[in-house]
Each structure stands twice: as C-alpha cells, then as structure tokens.
Amino acid sequence: MITLNINGKQRALDVAPDTPLLWALRDGAQLTGTKYSCGMSLCGACTVHVDGAAVRSCSTPVSTVVGKRIRTIEAADADKVGQAVQAAWRKLDVVQCGYCQSGQIMGAISLLQKTRKPTDAQIDEALQGNLCRCATYVRVRAAVHEAAKQLGV
Amino acid sequence: MSEITIQNLSRRNFLQGAAGLTLGVCLPLSAQATFVLPDAARIEPNKRFEPNAFLRIGTDNSITVISKHLEMGQGTYTGLATIVAEELDADWASVRIEGAPADASRYNNLLWGPAQGTGGSTAMANSWMQLRKAGASARAMLVAAAARQWQVPVAEITVAEGVVRHAASKRKARFGELALAAANEPVPESVSLKDLKNFRLIGKHVPRKDSAAKTDGSAQFTQDVQLPGMLVALVAHSPRFGGKVASFDDSVARQIAGVVDVVQIPQGVAVLARDTWSAKKGRDALTVQWDDSAAFKLGSDEILASYRELAKQPGAVARRDGDAETAFASAAKVVRASYDFPYLAHAAMEPMNCVMQLSSDGCEVWNGEQFQTGDQYALASVFGLKPDQVKLNMLFAGGSFGRRANIHSDYLIETAHIVKAIGGRAPVKLVWMREDDMRAGYFRPAFHHVLEAALDAKGTLTGWRHRLVGQSIMAGSAFEAMMVKNGVDHTSVEGASSLPYAIPNLTVDLHTPKDIKVPVLWWRSVGSSHTAYSTETFLDEVARAAGKDSVALRLDLLAKHPRHAGVLRLAAEKAGWGKPLAAGKKGEKRGRGVAVHESFHSYIAQVAEVTVRADGSLKVDRIVCAVDCGIAINPHNIVAQVEGSVGFALSALLRGEITLKAGVVQQSNFHDYSLLRLDEMPKVEVHIVPSAEPPTGIGEPGVPPVAPAVANAIAAATGKRIYRLPLAGQDLRG
Numbered sequence: 016m017i018t019l020n021i022n023g024k025q026r027a028l029d030v031a032p033d034t035p036l037l038w039a040l041r042d043g044a045q046l047t048g049t050k051y052s053c054g055m056s057l058c059g060a061c062t063v064h065v066d067g068a069a070v071r072s073c074s075t076p077v078s079t080v081v082g083k084r085i086r087t088i089e090a091a092d093a094d095k096v097g098q099a100v101q102a103a104w105r106k107l108d109v110v111q112c113g114y115c116q117s118g119q120i121m122g123a124i125s126l127l128q129k130t131r132k133p134t135d136a137q138i139d140e141a142l143q144g145n146l147c148r149c150a151t152y153v154r155v156r157a158a159v160h161e162a163a164k165q166l167g168v
Numbered sequence: 169m170s171e172i173t174i175q176n177l178s179r180r181n182f183l184q185g186a187a188g189l190t191l192g193v194c195l196p197l198s199a200q201a202t203f204v205l206p207d208a209a210r211i212e213p214n215k216r217f218e219p220n221a222f223l224r225i226g227t228d229n230s231i232t233v234i235s236k237h238l239e240m241g242q243g244t245y246t247g248l249a250t251i252v253a254e255e256l257d258a259d260w261a262s263v264r265i266e267g268a269p270a271d272a273s274r275y276n277n278l279l280w281g282p283a284q285g286t287g288g289s290t291a292m293a294n295s296w297m298q299l300r301k302a303g304a305s306a307r308a309m310l311v312a313a314a315a316r317q318w319q320v321p322v323a324e325i326t327v328a329e330g331v332v333r334h335a336a337s338k339r340k341a342r343f344g345e346l347a348l349a350a351a352n353e354p355v356p357e358s359v360s361l362k363d364l365k366n367f368r369l370i371g372k373h374v375p376r377k378d379s380a381a382k383t384d385g386s387a388q389f390t391q392d393v394q395l396p397g398m399l400v401a402l403v404a405h406s407p408r409f410g411g412k413v414a415s416f417d418d419s420v421a422r423q424i425a426g427v428v429d430v431v432q433i434p435q436g437v438a439v440l441a442r443d444t445w446s447a448k449k450g451r452d453a454l455t456v457q458w459d460d461s462a463a464f465k466l467g468s469d470e471i472l473a474s475y476r477e478l479a480k481q482p483g484a485v486a487r488r489d490g491d492a493e494t495a496f497a498s499a500a501k502v503v504r505a506s507y508d509f510p511y512l513a514h515a516a517m518e519p520m521n522c523v524m525q526l527s528s529d530g531c532e533v534w535n536g537e538q539f540q541t542g543d544q545y546a547l548a549s550v551f552g553l554k555p556d557q558v559k560l561n562m563l564f565a566g567g568s569f570g571r572r573a574n575i576h577s578d579y580l581i582e583t584a585h586i587v588k589a590i591g592g593r594a595p596v597k598l599v600w601m602r603e604d605d606m607r608a609g610y611f612r613p614a615f616h617h618v619l620e621a622a623l624d625a626k627g628t629l630t631g632w633r634h635r636l637v638g639q640s641i642m643a644g645s646a647f648e649a650m651m652v653k654n655g656v657d658h659t660s661v662e663g664a665s666s667l668p669y670a671i672p673n674l675t676v677d678l679h680t681p682k683d684i685k686v687p688v689l690w691w692r693s694v695g696s697s698h699t700a701y702s703t704e705t706f707l708d709e710v711a712r713a714a715g716k717d718s719v720a721l722r723l724d725l726l727a728k729h730p731r732h733a734g735v736l737r738l739a740a741e742k743a744g745w746g747k748p749l750a751a752g753k754k755g756e757k758r759g760r761g762v763a764v765h766e767s768f769h770s771y772i773a774q775v776a777e778v779t780v781r782a783d784g785s786l787k788v789d790r791i792v793c794a795v796d797c798g799i800a801i802n803p804h805n806i807v808a809q810v811e812g813s814v815g816f817a818l819s820a821l822l823r824g825e826i827t828l829k830a831g832v833v834q835q836s837n838f839h840d841y842s843l844l845r846l847d848e849m850p851k852v853e854v855h856i857v858p859s860a861e862p863p864t865g866i867g868e869p870g871v872p873p874v875a876p877a878v879a880n881a882i883a884a885a886t887g888k889r890i891y892r893l894p895l896a897g898q899d900l901r902g
Contacts, residue, residue, distance in 0.1 A: 031425060034445045042400075042443040047392035048385015050566070051444075052517045053602045057838040060517055088385035105379045108804060111812055112241030113382030114517040114566025120383060139847035146838060148517045148567045149241045150815020152849035154808070 017077050021046065022090035028077070036072035036080055037061045040087060048088035048117045052146075059145035062118035062125075063087045069125035088117035096127050096166065103161035111149035119145050123159050132163050221274045222302040223252055225310075229330060229344035231258045236268040236275035236284065237291040238538045239378060240565035240572070241812075242867035243805040244291045246376045248299060250801055251292075254369045255303030255362060258343070259330030265377055267562035270540035285539040287573045287690070289768035289865020292801055296863055304359040306350070313349035314341060364799070364860055373804045378564070389566050393523045393534045395595040399428055399440040401586045402451035402599055406436060408463035408831040409609055409685050413437060415457045421450040430454070431589035435582045440590065444599055464685035465831035468614060471684055472508055475616035475637040479506070483635060483677035484655030486665040490673035492622075495631030499622035503713050505706055506619070508892040509638075509698040511826035512612035512691055513841055518566025519605035522583040526592030530557030535580065536565025538573035542646070546577035550584040569816070570690040574610060575645040578687070606841055607833040609687030611826050613639040617664075617702040622673070627714035629725070632671045634664050634703070637679040639688045655680065659690065663699030663767060663872065668732050669707070669725035686828065692816060693871040696767040700872030701879070701893070704763035708880040709889060718762050718880065719745055726764075731796050734857055735773040736764045738794035742855050743775035755782030757901075758789075761880025763873040770797040770869035771857075772810070776850075776877035780885045784901045788818060788850040788878055793870065795854060798861035806866050807854040813870025814852050819844040821875040823896045 018027045021044055028043035035054075040046045040063070049072055052060035056071040063072045064086040091097040100123045103109075110116050119142065126133055126141040133141070138159050147155065224232040233249040245265040253263050268275045272284040278294040307327055314332045315322045318339050326333050333340040381387035406412065416437050418430040426446025431438050437456055441447035496502060523534035524547075531551055537543065537560045544555040551558075565572055574580075583598040590596070600608070615638035622631030640657035642648050651658060656678050658665075665676045691697055711721040719740045726733040740746075740762065752758045757780045764773035773794045779787040793810050800806055823842050827834045835841040879890045886902030 030443070031445070038443065038445040041392075042445070045394065046385070047388075047394075050389075050518070051391060051599075052519065052566075053838050055602075055837055055839070058517070091384060101383045104383045105375070108376045108379055108808065110241075110376065110379055110382040111243070111808065112517065112565060112567040113378065113387050114389060116382050117385050143845045143847045146517070146843045146845065148515060148569070148816070148819075148843060150812045150819075150844060150849065151808070152815060152844075152846045153811045153852055155846060156849075 017081060019077065019080060019085055020083065021085045022087060022093070030077060032076065032078040034077050036063065036075040036077050036085070039077045040072060046087050046089050050114055050117055052115070058115070059118040059122060060115045062121040062145065064121060064125060067125070067128065069122050088121060091120055091124060096162075097124050099162040099165045100124050100127065100158070103158040103165065107154050107158045107161060109151050109154040109158050111151055115145060115147045119147065119155055123155070123162065126159065127162060127166065131166060133159060222299060223256070223306055225306065225343050225347045225350075227344045227347050229262050229342050231256070231263045231330070231343065233263060233265050234268045235265050236277075237295070238286040238536060238562055238565055238568070238572070239267070240286070240536060240538070240568040242291070242809060243376060243802060244286070245378055246374060247292050247801050247805065248295055249377060250369050250374050251296065251299040252303040254367055255300045256307045257327040257329070260369060260374060262330055263377070270537070270544055270558065270560035272541045275540070283541040285541060285573055287538065287570065289770065289868045291865070292863045293769065293865060300361050301359060304361055305356055308356045308359050309350040309353040310343055310346045312353040313346045316353075317349060370799065370801050371803065374802055376805070387564050389518055389564050390521045390523060390534055390536050391518055391566070391599070393563070393597060395523065395525065398523070398595040398597055399442065400444045400447045400597050400599055401438045401440045401583070402447040402601065403433070403435060403582065403586075403604065404437045404451055404454050404456050405604060405608065406458050406463065407607070408458070408460055408465065409687060411463040412459045413456060414459035417455040421453040424450045424453060429590055431586065433582065433585035433589055435585065438586045438589070440586070440596065447599070448601065463831055466684070467829045467831070468511065468827045471614060471686075471828070472616060474681065475614070475679075476506070478637045478679040478681065479616055479618045479635050483637070483679040485675065485677050486656045486661040487674065487676040489671070492631045492633050492673040492675040495673035496620065496622045496633070499631060500625040501623040501713060503621045503623070503710050504619070505709060505889070505891060507617040507702045509615040509617075509701070510824070510893060511614045511686065512697075512820055512824050513606055513826050513835070514567075514569040514571035514691055515606065515841060515843065516565070516567030516569060516571055519600040519602055520571065520579040520608070521597065521599050522580050523595060523597045524583045524587050525595035526551070526587050530559060531584070532559040532561070533580065534561045534563055536568060536572050537562040538565065538568055539575070539577070542575055543577045543580050546581055547584050550581055550588060569692040570694070571610060574689060575642070575647060576687070578608070578610060602838070603836040606836050610689035611686065612691030612697055613641065613688040615698045617698070619702055619706040621706065621710045623710070623714055627716065629669070629671050629710060629714070631673040632667070632675070634667070634676045635678070636661055636664060636676070636699075637681065639684050639686065640680045641688055641690055641694070643680065643682070659695050661699065662695035663765065664695070664703060666766070667703055668729040668766065669722070670728060671725070692813075693767055693868040696765060696872040697820070700763065700765040700767070701875045704765065704873065704876035705879050705889070708761065708876070708883065717746075722762075722764060731771045732764055732766060735771045735794040735796050736762070738855055738857060739773035739775050739792055742794065742853065743777070743792035745775060749777060752779045756780065757885040759881040759883070759885025761877045761882070761884055763876035763880060765872040767869045767872055769864040770795065770866060772796075772869050772873050774873040774877040776874070776881040778878055778881040778885060780882060780900050784899050786822070786882065786895065786900055788848070790851040790853070791874065791877065792853045793855065794857060795866070795870070796857040796859055797866045797869065798859050798863040800856050800859070801863050803856055806856055809866045810854045810870040811852045813868070814874050815844045815849055817871045817874030818848070818850075818878070821878060821894060822848070823894050825894050825896070
C-alpha cells in the first residue's frame with residue numbers, strides 16, 4: 016500500500032512502488048481524466064501537478080511522490096486559475112477528440128500560475144511538449160490568452 | 169430554397185410511455201437499445217418505450233439526440249444534434265447526445281447502403297435530411313398535441329426554444345409537458361422543413377456539447393472503461409507482419425504480481441493482469457521466439473524501388489479522355505516528374521484499445537466504435553455468434569483519422585481471441601502501448617506517382633498522364649469485389665482520376681502490387697492524401713514551364729467547375745495573391761503557393777506563405793483557406809476542422825514517415841514519429857463560401873491541399889521542387 020495526497024485527499028493505493036503515477040491514478044485511484052498516450056514523457060497527455068509543478072505522470076514512479084501534493088484534471092477547478100482555464104477552453108471550443116486536453120489544461124494552469132500574462136513565445140515554450148494530433152493548437156494558444164485576460168494581471 | 173414538404177416514411181410505431189415521447193424513423197419493433205452514459209454506466213431500455221431512432225423527449229424537458237456516428241473529434245455529436253434541434257425548435261441547452269447502439273436497420277450510414285459506420289466525411293451529408301425530418305416530425309406532433317389540449321387551430325401555434333405557444337389565448341407549454349400527449353398523436357404524413365433563412369442554430373455559433381466533459385476529465389474513452397473483475401491485456405506482437413509465435417517462455421511473466429494469465433492467440437502472446445502496469449511488466453518479461461517463415465521481410469526502400477520499376481509499364485486504366493499518346497507525340501514541350509510518398513501512421517493520441525465481455529447471450533464491446541456492421545460480423549465469426557448478438561457501445565474516440573474504421577477489425581478481433589482464450593471468464597481490456605500502435609500497420613499506403621504534361625507551342629496544356637503505384641486498401645477485404653473495378657481500387661486513384669482541369673487528352677493508370685504485405689488503411693483524406701500533392705505541385709510546375717500564373721492557369725482550366733473556381737478565387741483574394749509578400753529577415757527567402765482540391769464533395773483552396781531560412785529550415789507562416797462544404801451547419805466547427813487539418817497535414821509533410829527494414833517497422837513512439845508542435849503551428853485563416861447546397865464533409869477535406877500549397881510556396885521562395893515526402897532531411901535552399 017502506498018498513500019498519496021491526491022486532489023487534497025489521502026488515498027491508499029495497492030500498487031507496486033515502481034508503478035508510474037499515471038497508472039496509480041488511473042487504475043488505482045480510478046481518476047481516469049489523466050491519459051496514457053506515449054509512456055515516455057514525449058506527448059504530455061499524462062500531465063498532472065506535483066507540488067504545483069507540471070510533471071509527466073507516465074514517467075514518475077509513485078515512490079517519488081509520496082508526501083507531495085498531486086493535482087489532476089479532476090481538481091482543475093480547485094482554484095481561480097484552473098477555473099479560468101477551463102472556462103476559456105469551453106468558450107473557444109478548443110477540444111476536438113479531447114484525449115490530450117487534460118494534459119494541455121494542466122500545462123496551461125501551471126504556466127498561468129507562474130506567468131500571469133504569457134506571451135506567445137512563453138506559451139510555446141510551456142506547451143510545445145503537449146502534443147495534439149487534432150492540432151487544436153491555434154485555439155490552445157488563444158485560450159491561454161483568454162484565461163490570462165479573465166484573470167487580470 | 170423555398171419551404172419544402174416531404175413525405176415522412178416513418179411507421180407509426182411508438183408507444184405512449186410513462187415518462188415521455190419516443191420518436192424515430194423506421195423503428196424496428198424488437199430492437200433493444202442500450203445507451204452509454206457519460207459515466208459509462210448503462211441504463212436498461214425502458215420497457216414502456218419503443219426504442220427510438222434519433223430523438224427522445226423527456227417529461228423533464230430533456231431532449232436526447234441519438235447519434236449514429238462516432239465522435240472522434242470532428243464535431244459530429246454537436247452537428248447532428250444541431251440539425252435535429254433546428255427543426256424541432258428545441259432549447260439548445262436542454263439537448264444532450266447519446267451514442268447509438270449497433271443496429272444497421274435503424275442507424276445505417278445512408279451513403280454506405282446497409283452498413284453502419286462513420287467515415288468518408290459522410291456524417292452530416294447522409295444525416296441531413298434524415299435528421300431534419302426526425303426533428304420536424306416531433307415538432308409537428310408536439311404542436312398537434314398542444315392544439316388538441318388547448319382546442320385551438322394548429323396554424324395559430326408557434327414554437328421557439330422548446331416552448332409551444334398560442335399567443336391569442338396566452339397559453340404555453342414546455343416540450344416536457346406535452347411529451348406524453350404528443351406520443352398519442354399520429355406521425356404526420358408529411359412535414360414542412362424550414363426555409364434556410366429561418367435557421368436559428370444552423371449556420372450560427374453553436375458551442376460543442378462535449379467541451380465540458382473533455383475539459384474536466386469526465387469524458388469516457390475506451391481507455392477509461394472499468395468493469396468489475398476486468399483484466400487488462402497487453403500483447404507481445406510479432407515484429408514482422410505475418411510472423412507467428414514459434415514458442416514462448418512465460419515463467420518470469422507469471423511471477424509478476426498482478427499477472428493473472430498468459431495465453432497464446434493468433435496475433436501473439438497476451439498477458440492478462442489486474443491492472444495496466446502489471447500487464448506491461450508481464451508482457452515485457454515474456455521471451456517469444458517468432459516463426460518468420462511466412463512473414464513479410466522487405467524494407468520500404470526496396471518497396472519503393474520496386475514501385476519505380478513497375479511505373480515503367482502501363483497499368484490498369486482508371487480514366488482515359490481523348491488520346492494522350494498523340495498529344496505527347498506532337499507536344500512542343502513535355503514536363504515530367506515523379507513522386508514518392510511514405511507509409512504514414514494514424515498515431516491517434518489514444519492508442520487502439522477495446523473492452524469486451526462475453527455473456528450467455530452474446531458479446532458486449534466498449535470501443536471508439538467506427539464501423540459497427542463490419543465489426544459485428546467479424547466478432548460474430550470469432551465467437552460463433554450471430555452479428556446481432558454483438559452489442560457495441562460507442563464511446564468517444566481519442567482520435568482515429570480512419571484507424572478505428574478497420575475493414576479487417578484488427579484490434580477487435582485480437583481482443584476477441586484473448587476473451588476466447590480465457591473462456592470468457594472475465595471482461596478484458598486490450599491496451600496497446602504506443603509502440604504496439606505505431607508498429608501494428610494499417611498505414612496510409614506508400615505510393616509512387618509519375619506525371620507527364622504535354623504543352624503545345626503556345627504553352628497550352630494538351631496532354632496529361634498520371635501513373636500511380638501502390639497497395640490497395642480494399643484488397644483482401646469483404647469489400648474488394650464491390651470497390652475494386654477493372655483492377656482499380658478507387659481509393660488508390662481518387663483525386664487523380666477526378667482531376668477537374670480541362671485537359672483534352674488525359675490518362676490515369678494504376679499498378680496495385682499484390683506481393684507487398686504491409687497492412688494498409690485509409691488515413692484522413694485517403695487517396696487525396698497523396699494525389700492532391702502530386703497533381704497540385706505538378707500543375708504548378710507546368711504553370712511555371714508555360715510561363716503562366718498558378719492561379720490564372722487553374723482558373724482557365726476550371727471553367728466547368730465553378731465550386732473549385734469559387735474557393736480558388738476566394739482564397740487568392742483573401743491571401744492577397746499577386747501582391748508582393750513582405751520580405752523576410754536577411755538570408756531568408758519567402759514564397760507563396762496555392763493548391764485547390766475537392767474531396768468528399770467539399771472544395772478547399774489554400775494559399776500558403778512560407779519562409780525558408782538561411783540554414784534551409786522551413787517556417788510555415790500562414791495558410792489562408794477557402795472552403796465550400798455546402799450549407800455550413802456549424803461554421804465555428806468548420807474552422808476548427810480546417811485548422812486541425814492544417815496541423816495534421818503539416819505533421820506528415822514535415823516529418824511523417826513510417827519506414828521498414830527487413831520487414832520491421834523502424835518507428836515506435838513520438839520521438840521517431842514526431843507530430844507537429846504548438847510552436848510550429850502557422851496562422852490559419854478560414855473563409856467559408858456561403859452556400860445553399862446540401863452539406864458535405866469537413867473532417868477530411870482540409871488535409872489534401874496543405875502539403876502541395878506549402879511545397880509550391882517553397883518552390884516560389886527558392887525554386888526547389890519537392891518530389892519526395894516528408895521534407896525532413898531535404899535541403900530546401902534550391
């Protein structure tokens with residue numbers, strides 16, 4: 016048993032210590048909003064926050080995040096930044112297939128927490144590792160700007 | 169378009185129920201409907217209702233539209249619901265959407281004959297009149313029920329936003345209040361459909377219905393399905409197509425905690441575990457010896473070399489106009505070029521997967537289900553069931569781009585064999601890792617094209633010869649007899665054999681090598697994914713050779729194709745064609761290129777602006793698109809689909825390539841099959857041609873013109889012509 020702090024709750028999970036956080040979340044905690052796509056930190060679909068920083072959960076063993084604060088897409092609305100990002104995503108209809116969007120959104124929240132009014136270049140830098148096969152990129156960028164606008168400076 | 173009256177073919181076969189009105193078109197009496205809810209829970213059909221085809225109205229005012237097509241990102245759910253809600257005059261906020269069960273008698277794709285499935289950008293096109301009638305019939309019955317209750321004439325009743333009103337008596341009722349009474353009304357013999365000018369939803373900005381669930385993690389994909397007692401299966405597959413298991417050692421795998429069973433299946437060796445990570449560890453711990461005696465062992469270089477040899481001989485004729493031989497014999501100038509196109513993987517973000525459960529009365533599947541009828545037959549065959557004993561729950565698909573509509577039902581059959589091998593004792597979720605997905609084949613086929621153009625002394629195009637060499641998608645499938653005519657698979661030559669330009673002497677022919685055993689499949693835009701490139705870059709080269717402007721030459725040759733010409737003019741105008749392009753930085757060369765192409769009855773022209781930097785690297789700056797897809801049901805989504813198509817096509821143009829060495833696929837994940845990234849996405853402008861024509865598709869048609877427009881822009885910038893895709897590794901400096 017490994018106990019993790021997920022979305023503000025202590026969760027005891029019956030997973031091996033080498034299990035990537037991704038699979039502990041999905042199969043252990045039944046939080047399936049975080050997605051598997053590459054398993055090698057190559058696409059960003061599995062992005063969650065660990066102590067506020069965006070990490071690739073597919074390559075993060077659960078043993079390394081014990082005692083840390085883990086936040087997933089299911090708690091994206093837990094703060095104003097997350098709410099603004101989700102609202103912007105919905106306003107601009109960013110999603111297409113939607114499979115990568117949990118990761119895009121968690122990446123965008125992390126960016127906006129550090130940089131309240133990011134430039135295009137800063138958005139590119141922060142989110143260029145989040146692949147979208149539907150190529151919703153035009154709207155991802157616009158939605159980050161929209162969320163920043165809603166949050167004010 | 170004027171107000172039209174249509175005959176409603178519906179049988180009167182809905183019943184009054186306790187909770188609302190059930191409506192549909194051609195409802196079978198015996199069908200059982202099971203719908204997938206967003207939380208993947210299932211509800212049993214309410215026995216007091218007839219199962220409905222497309223619409224259910226609850227006494228709680230809920231409007232449920234049943235989508236017969238898969239939502240894989242292209243906006244189908246929203247689009248189909250919009251059509252129903254428009255004619256129903258529903259309150260859009262009350263509308264929800266459910267995926268239809270597999271039942272071709274009600275949910276067949278009207279452009280696919282008796283088969284149910286999604287593809288070929290047909291969802292809106294085939295559903296347009298069907299769903300307008302469904303919505304209009306329901307509206308008429310609600311109105312009739314109100315007229316009867318209120319004892320007022322039908323003609324005095326109005327409907328808006330889900331409310332039925334009689335102004336003179338100041339009476340009104342929400343749909344839910346009338347649902348039970350409406351269920352007693354006769355199905356109208358005919359219904360009036362709205363005039364286009366009265367549309368309130370169609371053509372307006374209607375937000376996607378799946379945005380909320382796809383931004384809070386609650387949207388259910390196949391990957392997310394959890395059933396009690398379910399086992400997760402990973403499979404060790406042969407590295408070569410056609411390889412078989414010779415022997416395997418699972419002793420280490422079976423000792424891994426969580427691993428429950430290891431079974432051999434025709435596709436390889438499957439490890440079943442209680443969770444995904446344990447299954448992966450188990451799969452990776454297998455030692456498998458493969459029997460490659462019947463496996464395919466050629467490399468992609470050898471395949472393309474053999475295609476170039478084949479191209480020296482005439483192939484099966486796909487189109488012949490006039491007398492190309494004479495035109496070439498008397499030509500003042502001949503332009504010739506050949507093109508190589510690689511295999512391409514779909515690489516949807518959700519790798520292929522499937523959940524399956526066997527029960528006493530059949531087999532139940534949870535899947536991003538794109539080809540219900542084919543998959544029902546395929547699974548029935550594995551289990552010895554009747555096709556209608558295969559129940560398919562259609563979930564959201566995390567992309568597909570054609571991959572999930574597999575005429576060979578590959579990953580579903582693989583799942584079925586695992587379920588069969590364990591005697592159906594547990595539900596199974598097949599999970600492919602990215603590497604399994606990348607190497608499983610069913611690629612866009614590699615192709616070699618040769619094009620020749622004959623010009624007379626005035627530079628007029630008098631002859632055109634186009635020869636294609638590549639594998640048939642339909643060969644070996646149940647559809648081969650139907651889809652391959654005179655040795656020509658239409659999906660191999662579409663876009664080439666349908667060349668719209670007025671060229672008096674034209675021949676298109678095709679070689680279909682039978683000895684190449686790489687599994688191939690349609691990939692977003694199918695044949696046009698390569699034919700648009702060769703035809704549109706070659707025509708550009710011909711225009712240069714003839715000393716003509718690329719847009720002017722095309723317009724000259726499109727006199728009989730006003731929709732092609734219409735989008736071409738619009739794109740050229742919006743892009744400022746003919747005006748000088750702003751200069752780049754020192755050492756940079758900039759260029760503008762154009763392409764126009766029809767696919768799936770939609771017409772798109774694109775003008776690309778590019779910068780070739782001093783180091784030879786490419787920046788695609790802007791793509792201006794003009795689209796004619798008939799009536800624009802959801803302009804916001806049309807723009808999104810074209811934006812996405814630009815990105816999808818650029819991935820392939822820049823770096824997309826699956827290669828084989830000795831039969832083994834060389835790519836495995838996103839590091840060596842890399843997709844376009846946010847920072848590489850150009851500005852995209854989309855202009856929609858106003859139209860009263862019936863709607864056609866938009867999921868695919870944005871893809872074909874991108875690569876040729878960009879390649880033509882590179883040629884305009886540096887003079888360099890690109891005859892081999894992708895661009896990676898090629899010097900673009902001219």
